Amino acid sequence: MSEMTDEQKLRLERNRHLIEKQNEDKQKLQMRMNKIKHKIAVISGKGGVGKSTVTINLAAAFAQKGYAVGVLDADIHGPSVPRLLGLTGRQVKMGPPGVFPVPGPLGIRVISIDFFLPEEVPTIWRGPLKMGAIRQFLEDIVWGDLDMLFIDLPPGTGDEPLTIAQLLPEMDGVIVVTMPSELSSTIVKKAITFALRLKMPIIGVVENMSGFVCPHCSTRTEIFRSGGGRKMAEDSGVSFLGSIPIDSTVGVDADQGKPFAVTHPESAAAKAFSEVVANVDSYLKEREQRLKPKPDVKP
Numbered sequence: 209m210s211e212m213t214d215e216q217k218l219r220l221e222r223n224r225h226l227i228e229k230q231n232e233d234k235q236k237l238q239m240r241m242n243k244i245k246h247k248i249a250v251i252s253g254k255g256g257v258g259k260s261t262v263t264i265n266l267a268a269a270f271a272q273k274g275y276a277v278g279v280l281d282a283d284i285h286g287p288s289v290p291r292l293l294g295l296t297g298r299q300v301k302m303g304p305p306g307v308f309p310v311p312g313p314l315g316i317r318v319i320s321i322d323f324f325l326p327e328e329v330p331t332i333w334r335g336p337l338k339m340g341a342i343r344q345f346l347e348d349i350v351w352g353d354l355d356m357l358f359i360d361l362p363p364g365t366g367d368e369p370l371t372i373a374q375l376l377p378e379m380d381g382v383i384v385v386t387m388p389s390e391l392s393s394t395i396v397k398k399a400i401t402f403a404l405r406l407k408m409p410i411i412g413v414v415e416n417m418s419g420f421v422c423p424h425c426s427t428r429t430e431i432f433r434s435g436g437g438r439k440m441a442e443d444s445g446v447s448f449l450g451s452i453p454i455d456s457t458v459g460v461d462a463d464q465g466k467p468f469a470v471t472h473p474e475s476a477a478a479k480a481f482s483e484v485v486a487n488v489d490s491y492l493k494e495r496e497q498r499l500k501p502k503p504d505v506k507p
């Protein structure tokens with residue numbers, strides 16, 4: 209057999225290093241992710257339907273119940289989690305084990321691209337950072353032991369959900385946020401089909417901005433035709449988690465970086481939201497029970 213040339217030896221060596229690095233990364237990812245009991249992604253067909261609002265309020269509601277909760281803002285182009293949790297301008301801290309998430313209200317551990325970048329980084333620079341950043345958010349962040357990690361994915365069916373699905377095949381499921389005006393279109397159905405194709409289980413659909421409850425007289429007014437979310441979910445064979453009305457408390461609390469679900473529990477939005485929380489909670493408990501290793505039964 210002929211001897212290998214120097215170039216072939218070099219290539220072989222380079223490939224060996226590459227495979228070693230990939231294996232190391234995989235182990236690191238597994239080591240970090242094994243400490244997180246539940247991973248839940250939140251998606252929507254398009255922007256502005258309240259996806260980030262639902263994400264941070266779910267995180268806050270579960271944190272208030274005493275769970276250890278993290279939020280990963282996977283929206284590299286338009287991150288809004290830091291603003292919604294009152295963490296604008298904060299930066300991550302680094303230590304020997306890796307990068308530490310920024311502690312938010314109720315001890316929620318938060319990671320967003322904005323904690324790494326100087327403010328006002330042009331959108332055009334964010335694109336190339338995208339895939340590497342999401343991978344690193346999972347591999348290099350010292351999340352520690354968490355009961356649940358909520359992942360706020362960008363709207364639509366782009367590369368980010370694909371990366372997350374590949375890196376987290378053990379994902380508990382996806383929550384689809386929609387609003388009544390979006391229901392007649394195929395946007396939501398596309399998002400559902402996309403999640404199913406990626407083999408991510410669907411926890412259910414949340415219909416946000418469903419009717420308006422007057423803060424003065426508590427009269428409910430239908431701005432868009434509500435109730436379609438339940439029907440759409442039924443038609444698509446997925447669960448309906450609940451609907452949240454348009455409520456000025458939501459916007460005012462968001463501007464102050466506070467989650468309405470815990471800041472104003474008496475508001476119409478928070479009361480409606482508690483149904484969503486209860487449904488997500490029972491989904492996770494039921495799934496945990498179902499996946500629990502069965503004890504060996506000796507004959």
Ligand code: ADP
Pocket residue numbers: 252254255256257258259260261262288416417418452453454455456458459460462477
């Ligand atoms: P997305 O993440 O889907 O782009 P956001 O969560 O950023 O949407 O919400 C978009 C805007 O709508 C924000 O200003 C938010 O405060 C407001 N909003 C969301 N849900 C409600 C609601 N139920 N009532 C009133 N305002 C809401």
